[in-house]
Amino acid sequence: MRSAFPTYYSTILDPFADMVGEAIRYLNQLKPPQSPSASGTPGYLGNDPTGPHYGNVTKAQLGENMASVAEVLQDAADLFRGMPNWNHPLVMPNVIPPANTAAIISAMMTQVFSPNIIEGEYSWDVERTEMETSAILxxxxxxxxDEAGGLFTFGGSGCYFYGIKYALTSCLGMDSRCNGIRTDAKVLVSQQGHYCKQNSTDWTGLGMNNYIEIDTDDATNAMDFNHLEEVVRSFHFSGTPIAAIVCTMGTTDAFAVDPIDKVRTLVDELYPLEKHPDGVGRPLIYADAVIGWSWLTFKGYDFAANPLGFAPEVLCEIKKNYEAISKVVYADAIGCDFHKTGWATYNCSVVMVRSLHKFQELLSRPGSAYLQARTCYNPGLYTLEVSRSGSYSMAAWATLKFMGYF
Ligand SMILES: Cc1ncc(COP(=O)(O)O)c(C=O)c1O
Incomplete structure (x- = not known):
């Protein structure tokens, strides 16, 4: 049995590293040759379009005996046969980039020693990858x-879910965490905003009838601010709580960017206080920037000198996108997906909050019988997840370290 695990002491004979190499070699065999005359389907792995093969899955049974690791790895590699090869220049569907080498290997490292970034003792300095990535963002x-913070979670939908939970607690108070959501607070989001509006209003218990779709502009696909203003003023007048206004900073298809700066001005005008005298909090602005966030890396780019030599028409688009996305600063919370425009492994998302202190205050729990706050960073006191894999934050951190600005 012991050979089924990497050894717990150092030895040059530990076959684990070789096995990892072997597994990657199996995968590599699925890539087609580069020759332009190669037949088949170059954007797909294994030149086998017959699958996927789901026919006999319910007949799966536990094997009689242990198998060899090599056998299992070969079978595992075969499961990729027929899949699109995201690395191939002919393949580019729906914001799925190839993952960079530093991210893949760093994320794999976390699988070896299983750091849990729930608290310091379980992950030691691996927790720094969450803190440092958040600081960079x-x-x-x-x-x-030193005021903002970030929490890695399960995809852009996880970020959205965190954003709506944060907004509901901020709006309806901590009581809503004990007694449940009993008020029909509203979530306003553009009609072209991602369908996570359904997932998160449903799963938080707010109810899908409580998200309100705001019209979008025919020319830009962005939220129609006049319509938003009308809806916000009308709810404000009737005393109906608005938990969140979601601004999509780069929609999935059209890359439309909502006017978050105007939304901030409107919220500040109508809701000057954190809390109304009746105890209801002001709307929280959540930026769904899972696609758009990475344009922020053009902060500091000298567009006049253009040191990277972008062609004029490309430079102009980059500048336009950067300027639109940079307004994300007006949000209270922001979702960022590294597995989309960050070239990292699947999945790899962080929800950023403007005030980590406020988030902690609103969402902390008393703790657990088996976890103690042994270091100053204990996200397990307020995250949804208990087992928090270090692989997400490690992949993002490795990507930022590796790529830098230029
Ligand atoms: C704008 C937008 N928001 C949220 C999501 C959900 O993110 P994820 O698929 O990582 O859960 C997506 C996914 O495509 C998206 O495009």
Whole structure:
């Protein structure tokens, strides 16, 4: 049995590293040759379009005996046969980039020693990858790095879910965490905003009838601010709580960017206080920037000198996108997906909050019988997840370290 695990002591005979190499070699065999005359389907792995083969899955049974690792790895590699090869220049569907080498290997490292970034003792300095990545992002956003924070979670939908939970607690108070959501607070989001509006209003218990779709502009696909203003003023007048206004900073298809700066001005005008005298909090602005966030890395780019030599028409688009996305600074919370425009492994998402202190205050729980706060960073006290794989934050951190600005 012991050979089924990497050894617990150092030895040059530990076959684990070789096995990893072997597994990657199996995968590599699925890539087609580069020759332009090669037949088949170059954008797909294994030149086998017959699958996927789901026919006999319910007949699967536990094997009689242990198998060899090599056999299992070969079978595992075969499961990729027929899949699109995201690395191939002919393949580019729906924001799925190839993952960069530093991210893949760093994320794999976390599988060896299983750091849990729930608290310091379980993950030691691997927790720093969450803190440092968040600080780098806060700096790119333009938030004070010692006030902001970020939590890695399960995809852009996880970020959205965190954003709506945060908004509901901020709006309806901590009581809503004990007694449940009993008020029909509203979530306003553009008609072209991602369908996560359904997932998160449904799963938080707010109810899908409580998200309100705002019209979008025919020319830009962005939220029609006049319509939003009309809806916000009408709810404000009737005393109906608005938990969140979601601004999509790069929609999935059209890359439309909502006017978040105007939304901030409107919220500040109508809701000058954190809390109304009746105890209801002001709307929280959540930026769904899972696609758009990475344009922030053009912060500091000298567009006049253009040191990277972008062609004029490309430079102009980059500048336009950067300027639109940089307004994300007006959000209270932001979702960022590294597995989309960050060239990292699947999945790899962080929800950023402008005030980590406020988030902690609103969402902390008393703790657990088996976890103690042994270091100053204990996200397990307020995250949804208990087992928090270090692979997400490690992949994002490795990507930022590796790529830098240029
Ligand atoms: C704008 C937008 N928001 C949210 C999501 C959900 O993100 P994820 O698929 O990582 O859960 C997507 C996914 O495509 C998206 O495009």
């Amino acid at each position: 806060a700096d790119l956003i333009g938030w004070p790095t």
